[in-house]
Amino acid sequence: MRVDLRSDTVSTPSSEMREAIAQAPVGDDVYGEDVTVNSLEERVATMFGKEAAIFTPSGSLANQLAIRMLVAPGEELLAETFSHIVRAELGAAAVFSGITTRTWSAPRGLLMAQDAIDIARPDSGPYQVSTTAIAVENTHNFGGGTIQPLNEITKLHDMAEAVGIRLHLDGARIWNAHIASGVALPEYAKYFETVSVCLSKGLGAPVGSLMLSTKEKVGRARVWRKRYGAGMRQVGILAAAGHYALDTNLSLLQHDHRRAHFLAEKLHAILPSVVDPTHVETNIVSLDLSYISLSAAEFALLLKNEGVLISALGPNFARVVTHLDINDAGIEYAAEVMSKVLQSALVMQ
């Protein structure tokens, strides 16, 4: 058996999704004539209570278009130390937009509004960089699929607004937060001027993200998307996959969450320090391998030999992610193999 738990991006489109792709009416989207893209943009904007949305090939581009709309060259964006914008977009904010970033660190990526506000320096004058915006990641990827609490979000919003700092939501997995917490999507979105969402993570589309904001900002982002070379033509075939994902796969995320929790319980039973199941809120399981005789890379290699793939992201840190292509049999097999390898690493101590 092969069970690929490296990321929720590795799922492949189902035959039903491929059928939806095949049937999609399309047009030239650079001319604004792709009806499937247009309806997806309207649909997702409405789902989040925003005026408008723009379809992008990646979540990184959706984030980059958003922060470009909020922060001028030479100004500063604050984000958590392990946020995707800071760690996984290869310096795009600096390279493309002349934006500097500064970070605050949060255990599990869990937002504490005061931590962000403490390092904010709006209107710093001619000697220091001025903070213009703060980005929040919900759920927090490298933090372990952490859901950001609404009370901290609202607190951050109020404190940021009081000093004229703008907010961006990196909502690549906001769907997971919504399904797990029951908080409505517009409630999550309303505290942020710009929002990015991904269709290619747990929702299982092969490609596609959207940036949501006001009509004015989305209009300006359209210019920058084309300038970055991401104006796309008959891209309704991809937007159709997004429609299909929202119709069918959104409600299935609960099963990813259930399976991630199941795995966490199993591993916790072998060695409690590896993972606290109460911290596994969505589809990501972060493993702390500090107290076993294997490095994360060694642990991952032993699993790989038995067909279970995970991501070793640090010397003693690994990540496991459930997704559409992992069923109950798959997670049970993975739990069995991982338990066995974990057990053997204990014995060797």
Ligand SMILES: *Cc1c(COP(=O)(O)O)cnc(C)c1O
């Ligand atoms: C995956 C992800 C993105 C976007 O990634 P792309 O690979 O560029 O689509 C953005 N933010 C977070 C938190 C992510 O996990």
